[in-house]
Amino acid sequence: MLAKIHITLKKDVLDPQGSVIANSLKSLGFDNVNDVRQGKFIELEINSNSKEEAEKQCNDMCEKLLANLVIEDYSVEIEN
Amino acid sequence: MKTHVIVFPGSNCDRDVAVAIQNIIGSSPEMVWHKDSTINQSDLIVVPGGFSYGDYLRCGAMASTSPIMKSVIENANKGVPVMGICNGFQILIESGLLQGALMRNSSLSFICRDIIIKPTNTKTIFTNKSTISKMPIAHNEGNYFANSNQIKEIEDNDQIAFQYCDENGDINAHSNPNGSINNIAGVFNKSKNVLGMMPHPERAAESIHGCDDGRNIFESLLS
Numbered sequence: 275m276l277a278k279i280h281i282t283l284k285k286d287v288l289d290p291q292g293s294v295i296a297n298s299l300k301s302l303g304f305d306n307v308n309d310v311r312q313g314k315f316i317e318l319e320i321n322s323n324s325k326e327e328a329e330k331q332c333n334d335m336c337e338k339l340l341a342n343l344v345i346e347d348y349s350v351e352i353e354n
Numbered sequence: 355m356k357t358h359v360i361v362f363p364g365s366n367c368d369r370d371v372a373v374a375i376q377n378i379i380g381s382s383p384e385m386v387w388h389k390d391s392t393i394n395q396s397d398l399i400v401v402p403g404g405f406s407y408g409d410y411l412r413c414g415a416m417a418s419t420s421p422i423m424k425s426v427i428e429n430a431n432k433g434v435p436v437m438g439i440c441n442g443f444q445i446l447i448e449s450g451l452l453q454g455a456l457m458r459n460s461s462l463s464f465i466c467r468d469i470i471i472k473p474t475n476t477k478t479i480f481t482n483k484s485t486i487s488k489m490p491i492a493h494n495e496g497n498y499f500a501n502s503n504q505i506k507e508i509e510d511n512d513q514i515a516f517q518y519c520d521e522n523g524d525i526n527a528h529s530n531p532n533g534s535i536n537n538i539a540g541v542f543n544k545s546k547n548v549l550g551m552m553p554h555p556e557r558a559a560e561s562i563h564g565c566d567d568g569r570n571i572f573e574s575l576l577s
Contacts, residue, residue, distance in 0.1 A: 287499065290460050290533075339419065341411055342448070344455040345499055 278330045278351040281341045282313035315334050316340060325352045356436040357398045360442075362417045367403035367439065367556060374556040375400070376525035378572035379505075386394045388420040396434050398575060399426055403440030403492075403554060413456065413495045414444030423449050434480055435575065440493055443540070443550030452541055453508060454500035459493070462532025466492040469531050470541045471553055472523050474514040478546040481515060486523050487567035489558035491531060496552040498541070503577045504577040508541060515549055516538035530546065567570070 281287050296310040312343050324326035329352050336348040357375050361368045373397070374520065375383045383400070386393060386411060406418035417423070423445075428453050430436045440447035446452045459465055469491050473484035499522030500508060508514060516539040520529040530537045532552075555568030 286501065288455070288460070288533075290462055293457065296463060339415060340411070342415070342455055344453075344501070344504075345457060 275320050275322055275325065275328050276353045277318050277328060277330060278317040278353065279336065279347045280313060281316065281327060281336070281346050282311055283345055283346075284347050287345045288301070313346075325354070328352045355379055355381040355397045356395060357381045357400070358386050358393050358396050359383045359402055359574065360386050360388060360422055361377065361402075362388045362404065362406035362420065362445075362530075364406045364408055365402050365404035365441070367441075368422045369553065370554075371400050371402045371439065374559040374568070374572055378569055379576060381533075387421060388417065388422045389426075391425060393422070393429055394572045396429060399429060399434060399436045401426065401436070401438040401442030401445050402521040402556075403442055406445065408471055409458055409495075412444075412448065414441060414446075417441075417445045418450075420449035427451060430543070433547050437480065437547075438550040438553055439554055439556065440491075440496075440526040441550055444495065446548060446550045450550050452543055453504055453513075454494050454541065455500055456507050456548045456552070457499050458495050459497050460479075464494040465496070465531050467531070468491065469520055469539075469553060469557075470521060470529065471520040472525065473517040474517055475542070475546075476525040477510045478542060478549075478562065478574075479514070480542075480546075480549045480571055480574050482577055483570045484516075485570065486519065486521075486560045487555075487570060488565050489555050490551050491515075493532070493552055496532045496534065498538040498552075500535060505535060512542055513546075513554045514538055516551055516553070516562045
């Protein structure tokens, strides 16, 4: 199965990289961009008997290593 | 005094801190490779600065899963003094020994220059000889963050070790190099036997360095 994991900064954490990206987009003429939040995308192949089991394991991986829960949120999507 | 310095692939301040320990504390530290699994008996463990594992994923995240870290955590929980400097601070945070997070500097630039810090709690094994001190920082991710509940807890338990300040000891926005919340440059664990700090005392430990203010942290450990 393929797991797609998004890791983003929590809403109450400032994202200076996002602000700089937003400014650069505006300077390219994308005036309608209001806010940019950047993050990480991790794709991993995992052997599992069920989607539920794979999702549970990926949540565990995020809590133990992939995300820093003090500053980051994560979401997991499993595809067959 | 039996001392240990942990060495990860990418550590680059391990020898500097070993020289400081040798010259100030008078103990020849054992250099411990990250794949070793035990530190039997120690009076001080230092997790040095550098770029362990190339800062992959997040600074310190990979190193915090190294075999040796289990033993560092066990020793810390037994009360052995553990000190993390710069990347070592990031590793101690990622391993859960210290609270909060170290994010990218608010300026988005790597900063390498002298700064001034002030000890916030001078009743600990690491800071009992500390005063306002000048020493270098050299980091890209030193922007300390903790949410408001955690900050309150850290403050209530006197866990702030150092804060960035100006020459007069005033803690203000101007003296904050990296955007750290409340100018925090270093923190302790609850029982104050674990210290993490972004500034490098080992790089300001002899007159040949141009400044030896960093000595007071190592001298504190002697008393």
